[in-house]
Amino acid sequence: MRLILALCVVSCAVPARAADPAPKPTAAQLEFFETKVRPVLADHCYSCHGTKKQSAGLRLDTSAGIKTGADDGPVIVPGDPAKSRLIKSVRRENEQAMPPKAPLPADAVAVLVEWVKAGAPVPADIAKEPTADPKKHWAFQPVKEPAVPTIANPKSPIVNPIDAFVTAKLTEKGLALAPRADKRTLIRRAYFDLIGLPPTAEEVEAFVKDEAPNAWEKLIDKLLASPAYGERWGRYWLDIARYADSKGYVLTQERSFAFSYTYRDYVIRSFNEDKPYDRFVTEQIAADLLPLGDDNRALAAMGFLTLGRRFLNNQEDIIDDRIDVVTRGFMGLTVTCARCHDHKYDPIPTKDYYSLYGVFASTNEPAEPPLIGETKRTAEVIAYEQELEKREADFKAEIAKRHTATLKKLREPAAIAEYLRAVLDMRGKSNMEVQGALRQRDLLRQVFDRWRTFLEAEWKAKSPVYAPLLQLVAVPEKDFEAKALGVLPKDANALVLKALTDAKPKTLKAAVEAFAKVVGAPLPPGELTKEQAEVFKVWNAGGPLDIPLADADKLQNRLDRDALAAIRKKIDAFKAGNPHAPPRAHVLKENPQPTQPVVFLRGNPGNRGPQVPRQAPEIVTGVNRKPFTQGSGRLELAKTIASPENPLTARVMVNRVWLGHFGQGLVRTPSDFGVRSDPPVQPELLDWLASGFTKDSWSVKRLHKRIMLSSTYQQSSAVSGDLYKLDPENRLLSHQNRRRLDFEGLRDSLVAASGRLDLAQGGKPIDLFKAPFSTRRTVYGLIDRTNMPGTFRAFDFASPDTHSPQRFQTTVPQQALFLLNSPFVQEQAKSLATRKEIADAKTPQEKVKALYRVALSRNPTTEEVALALEFVTGDDAKSAFGSWPQLAQVLLLSNEFAFVD
Structure with a gap:
């Protein structure tokens, strides 16, 4: 118990320090300001508090003006709406009721309150230079393969061009790459980076003993060929796709997606098969418009579009979400900032937003998703289909019954x-x-x-x-x-x-x-x-008086709709929950006639502006772009995005892969490559990788290998105090970054250590937090938008409500408390302590050694053995959670277990 208490003290202690200055706004906060707050201010406040007029000295169209306030002082108290004069005014709680003529809409007031409560974050004002042209921004220029630098007398080994680019920057600062990490560190790093699981002690020892020149390359090839690779890297993509197994709040409908898992399985399969990334992109936007042949499993790819939030079934918001996940996910463009007004920074006019809006408004979701793959006609499947047919028939009979009753009244x-x-x-x-x-x-x-x-x-x-x-x-x-x-x-x-x-x-x-x-x-x-x-x-x-049954839904009153929705909800729940339901794909299909989009002035669908054609943004295609002519234009849009001529797509994906290997991207804003993004720390290296990516048939696996074979990747994470002062954020890549396991890596490692990890792939989602606890990999866990488990939130799991470019990392007490007290972790500790190789040990010393080998993939030191033996002395074998399980839990909670060097 002393070891656990000591660990708790180390985990939870936070040193006192002086108050921090106002934190820099996060990308999510800035996005909220640009998409929610600024439109409210523009619509209701700028006429009196903008460029031409500043009543009471208050200017709200600049960040400086918002912070300064009016002539008589600030109007916002960050974090405290109740004390903020701006909020009191829009709530009409003081003498300066604003706007003076008509109250602000309730939803607009709610946006301002949420913004102030979050600290009223605003972007930094930038000086406008008449000669500055955002179209000349580096990310919008064509990708050209740069010349590889030649380094005279390099201080570090240059294995491939990646090292040459990095070393060139380091040399300018008088620095060099850190020494190569030891082989034990490298194999653990490779395992977690590529498959998200720890190596066994035997695998570590075999690699350490392998003196072949290509031992490292063989290890990489082995891991890339593992089915677990797709599960690890597929999970990264699911963050980008804001994947979830439920729709969020949707009133009377069934909230679960019946076949969301088919998209997750498609993503995992695509990474394992090393599907060319351009094909991967195209399928997720327009798989239904591609010649798929006999294997139509790729239809599931369209879950990328269809598995987002439902926003109470508000179509404008659903389409906005689809535009966002496509443009930020594939191209790092914040196009949805142009929903209400021209993008404030990037060359994306509102017309381009509504050109894309027209593409997605020209599609619909079929009531019955199409079957995919082959279905084995087992007795269970046949029974499921018969029961579903009966329920559907009952539902149709109820519609007909109510339709007849309604017609009788209307006649x-x-x-x-x-x-x-x-x-x-x-x-x-x-x-x-x-x-x-x-x-x-x-x-x-x-x-x-x-x-x-x-x-x-x-x-x-x-x-x-x-x-x-x-x-x-x-x-x-x-x-x-x-x-x-x-x-x-x-x-x-x-x-x-x-x-x-x-x-x-x-x-x-x-x-x-x-x-x-x-x-x-x-x-x-x-x-x-x-x-x-x-x-x-x-x-x-x-x-x-001859109203056909096909129009029954147009005759239903609220009671009819509620009653039918309750029946439909039960049918959908039956399909979602039945393990024998044949897999289907949540797809889109083309409308008979495509929508002719118009600009919604100020983002208001009721205030219609000029017509615009369905087409790609000009910043991607150039001024000579042509309107889409093939139906909705989805396939044409997909081909535009996946084109090697597109300056963004390859750069964005290369940056995401680099992020997965180093913990930070070459561009630190992975889903925003616009004018306000962080510039790349190695622009030439980014373009060299992007150029090679497209030339290499868009192979993600080859990109992994190219990065991992470099000396830059194989560096030690150890850093001296002097080096830390010179490169505190490691922007020069002077060493590898030490990284904490994300929740999936941590949970999967705990279950692997227990010896019970189930490596079965695919299938319906499972509840990870309900006893008896599942031993499946975390990627197969149920993600419910309406009721996200607190454990997910505590461990910085990506929010499925919107596209997530990267995980945040926090250190909070809830993490330590979960690892100390959760029945799940204790169950893994017990299973670890009773594994066969540990239980069969003949002496306590051998048992300690076996425990360390399983948990940490190494032999314990003499000091560690002595400390462990002292701890387990006097263990009560009848105890529900005795000294050996406690010792196992200590190892599972150690930094060595939870971090990758």
């Missing part, structure tokens, strides 16, 4: 009279007025439109049945009783004349009701007379 004279009066009253009214009136009268728009279309056609044809209605409308209400029957034409339909004559209506309402009784009467048996055929046109195909 009653009282309902017919309501719609006839509505059509008469709404002549010449605007669409907005019609919509408001129908809402007040509780009438269905679909039924109203059918009646209006029908009546207008009949009036135009001077129908003897329906034309009299227009004559009745023209009679003044005060004279109606006396004059109504006199205005009816002599050639009016006999049935209508008789009904109105018998009713002797005193008001137009009464006349319409009498008319409705004729029209709504049951169809008489036998052949209809001429007069009857004229009256009962309403029952003909396409008539207002």
Whole structure:
């Protein structure tokens, strides 16, 4: 127990220090400001507090102005909305209610409150130079293979061009690469970098003893060929794709994606097969438009687009999310900043945003995702299909039942009279007025439109049945009783004349009701007379009372929709939860007619601006771009993104792979290569790698190997104090970075140490935090947007709500407490302590040695053996968690276990 207490003290102690200055805003905070806060300020505040006018000395269109405040002091207290005058003003809680004429919309107020609560982060103002052209930014220039530097008398071994580029920069500073790490360090680094699992002691010893010149290369090839490689690097991509197994909050719908796992399995398979990256990109945008042949499993790739949040099914937000994941994920472009206004920094006008919007607005998600791969017709699969067929049939029967009941009501004279009066009253009214009136009268728009279309056609044809209605409308209400029957034409339909004559209506309402009784009467048996055929046109195909079952959803009221949604939710839950459901792909398909996009002024769909063509952003294709002509344009967009001529795609992916091997990218903002991004620490090296990547058939595995064979990658992570002062952020790559395992690497290593790791691949997601605890790899864990486990959050798991370019790293008490107290970790410690090779040890010394070899892949030192033996002396074998499991847990919690040098 003393070792565990000591470890807890080391893990949780935080040295006291002076208050830090205001932290630099994160990329996510700046994105929130540009996409949410600035549009609110632009729409409601700039007219009085902008470039031309600064009422009360307050300017809100610059970061300096926001921080300075008004003539009488700051208007924002970062982190405290309640004390911020700006928030009080927009809430209208003080004398300076703003905006002065009309209150700010509630959602806009909420955005400002959230921003202030987060510390009111703003981007630094930049001086605008008249000659500065953002189109000349380095990332927008074509990729050209640079010459490899020649280093005279290098202080470090130059194995490949990567080392030459790095050494050239180091030499300028009088530095050199750090010495090569020892072989034990290198094999552990390679294992975690490529497969996310630790090597065994036997594998470490075999590598250390292998003196062959190509021993390191053989190790890399072995790991790249491992199925575990795709699981490790597939997980990185799932962060970029904001992958989750649920939709988030979607009101009455089933929240789970029934077949999300097929996208995850597609990604893992693609990395293992070393699918060319350009093909990988294309499939994720437009696999349905590619000739896939007999193997249609690539359709699952479109989960990249379809597995995002559902934003309460708001289509504008769903499409915005798809634009964001495509442009940031593949090209490092923050295009969604142009949703409400031209991008403030990058050359991306609002028109380019809506050109892409039109691409995705021209698609839809099929109600039934397509089957993929081969399905074995087992008894369980057949039983599943039969049960699903029964449930679907019951659902359709319920729709038909409700449709019939609705039609019965709509065919009653009282309902017919309501719609006839509505059509008469709404002549010449605007669409907005019609919509408001129908809402007040509780009438269905679909039924109203059918009646209006029908009546207008009949009036135009001077129908003897329906034309009299227009004559009745023209009679003044005060004279109606006396004059109504006199205005009816002599050639009016006999049935209508008789009904109105018998009713002797005193008001137009009464006349319409009498008319409705004729029209709504049951169809008489036998052949209809001429007069009857004229009256009962309403029952003909396409008539207002002949509403097909296909339009049932347009007739449903809230009760109908809620009841049907509850049934549909149960069916979807059955498909999502049944282990025998054949795999399907969440795809998009083309609309029959593509959407002609328009600019939404200020991002408001109700404020429509000029039309724009569906096309790629100009900064990617150049001024000579052509509008897309093939359906939605998705395939043309995919080919544009995956083109070797695109200056961004290869650079962005190369940078992501470098990030995975060094903990930091050559560009430190991996999903933002725009004007505001961090410049690359090695621009020539980035272009050399990007050029080689495309020439190498876009092979990610060869890129890994090229990086890992370099002396730069194989450096030691040890760094002297003097070197740290010269290169504190290791921007010069003067040593390797020591890195802590991410949650997947840590959890998988714990389960591997227990000896129970299940290496089965693929399949439906499993709950990692529910006992009995799964022993599958973490990549197969369930990711629920609505209810993200606290353990994920504590260990900096990527948020699935939006595209995540890289993981943040924090050190918080919850991490140490989980590792100390979680039943899952204790279960792994117990399993480790009782593994066969440990249990079979004949002496305590041999048991300690076996424990160290399994947990840390090495033999213990003499001092470590002595300390361990002292700790386990007097162990109670009957204890639920005795000294040996505690010793195992100490090793599993050690820095040596959790960090990679």
